[in-house]
Amino acid sequence: MATTARFLAAVLAIAACACLPAAAAFDVPTVAFDEGFSPLFGDGNLVRAASGRTARLLLDRRSGSGFISSDYYLHGFFSASIKLPRDYTAGVVVAFYLSNGDVYEKTHDELDFEFLGSRWGGQWRVQTNVYGNGSTSRGREERYLLPFDPTLEAHRYSILWAPTHIIFYVDDTPIREVVRHPAMGGDFPAKPMAVYATIWDGSAWATEGGKYKVNYKYAPFASDFSRLSLAGCPVADPSSSSALLRLPRSGGVAGCDLLGLMTADYAVVTPQRRAAMRAFRARQMTYTVCYDAARYAAGPFPECDNSDEERRSFWAWGESRTVVMKTRGRGRRGRASRAAAGAAAARGRTGMASS
Numbered sequence: 073m074a075t076t077a078r079f080l081a082a083v084l085a086i087a088a089c090a091c092l093p094a095a096a097a098f099d100v101p102t103v104a105f106d107e108g109f110s111p112l113f114g115d116g117n118l119v120r121a122a123s124g125r126t127a128r129l130l131l132d133r134r135s136g137s138g139f140i141s142s143d144y145y146l147h148g149f150f151s152a153s154i155k156l157p158r159d160y161t162a163g164v165v166v167a168f169y170l171s172n173g174d175v176y177e178k179t180h181d182e183l184d185f186e187f188l189g190s191r192w193g194g195q196w197r198v199q200t201n202v203y204g205n206g207s208t209s210r211g212r213e214e215r216y217l218l219p220f221d222p223t224l225e226a227h228r229y230s231i232l233w234a235p236t237h238i239i240f241y242v243d244d245t246p247i248r249e250v251v252r253h254p255a256m257g258g259d260f261p262a263k264p265m266a267v268y269a270t271i272w273d274g275s276a277w278a279t280e281g282g283k284y285k286v287n288y289k290y291a292p293f294a295s296d297f298s299r300l301s302l303a304g305c306p307v308a309d310p311s312s313s314s315a316l317l318r319l320p321r322s323g324g325v326a327g328c329d330l331l332g333l334m335t336a337d338y339a340v341v342t343p344q345r346r347a348a349m350r351a352f353r354a355r356q357m358t359y360t361v362c363y364d365a366a367r368y369a370a371g372p373f374p375e376c377d378n379s380d381e382e383r384r385s386f387w388a389w390g391e392s393r394t395v396v397m398k399t400r401g402r403g404r405r406g407r408a409s410r411a412a413a414g415a416a417a418a419r420g421r422t423g424m425a426s427s
């Protein structure tokens with residue numbers, strides 16, 4: 073009896089933890105903008121603070137804007153605190169992502185956080201994507217509503233990319249884990265990627281399937297990036313095969329410690345974190361490819377760790393039954409604006425509209 077009671081108390085303690093924000097923040101060093109990043113596009117629409125540690129990305133009628141890491145990385149933990157644009161932001165997309173699309177045009181890898189603007193102020197949606205070796209025809213999107221207003225203060229969004237698994241974090245809560253499954257093959261990102269942050273006009277698809285466009289009456293749209301972290305393994309030449317042959321080792325070269333990365337606090341989904349992840353997904357997730365039998369009739373992807381609870385809430389919300397399929401056409405935009413469009417425009421794949 074006593075043992076059972078203790079066990080139950082422990083279970084309840086874990087469940088209680090899951091309802092609270094994780095207490096301890098990850099201890100990750102941040103870099104100054106110039107130490108780790110360079111402007112990508114948008115000229116004057118990328119505004120660096122005098123401190124050199126934060127940057128503001130603006131979208132106005134003239135242009136979006138973006139920055140890119142100076143290095144390419146093979147694995148790492150990449151993080152930014154982001155405050156999203158306020159008020160009416162339909163059609164606006166803010167993205168924080170890893171990609172090597174400029175190096176590997178046909179076989180690129182990509183890991184995304186995409187923030188999709190809204191007609192209702194703080195009701196932004198967040199989308200995560202995973203692509204490997206050009207798997208653009210096998211979209212692995214998930215979408216979530218945030219349990220806070222992301223326009224009021226900065227929240228931290230992080231991507232852990234290890235050879236064995238990927239974790240997306242919102243603050244200290246893991247919201248998605250992708251464990252590498254052998255059957256994923258090349259779909260698991262495995263080539264060096266750069267880190268990007270962009271803001272751009274996604275009127276064609278971002279908000280309710282493109283129904284609501286960017287309204288420049290509310291411009292400029294401003295997104296603030298701070299606490300930038302690049303805890304990764306930099307590679308000298310992202311297109312050289314020697315970069316891909318680097319083996320796990322504990323010592324590592326300048327700034328790269330793969331064993332350290334894989335055993336770091338943020339690389340481990342503890343039982344408490346798993347409970348927090350389940351709770352987040354049960355409450356906040358509006359779409360996951362893992363339960364979308366309409367789109368992938370052959371069944372879920374091999375890495376899907378499906379749970380009955382998630383599946384039930386997914387069908388209860390039923391976004392997949394009402395969702396509008398929308399093609400994000402390759403070449404719909406010109407070359408310049410394609411660069412500006414950052415993450416999504418170059419993919420030319422089928423995306424799905426949020427509703």
Ligand SMILES: *[C@@H]1O[C@H](CO)[C@@H](O)[C@H](O)[C@H]1NC(C)=O
Pocket residue numbers: 179205257258259
């Ligand atoms: C990546 O794609 C290329 C071209 O389709 C193919 O030759 C290669 O084997 C793929 N690599 C992996 C790891 O699947």
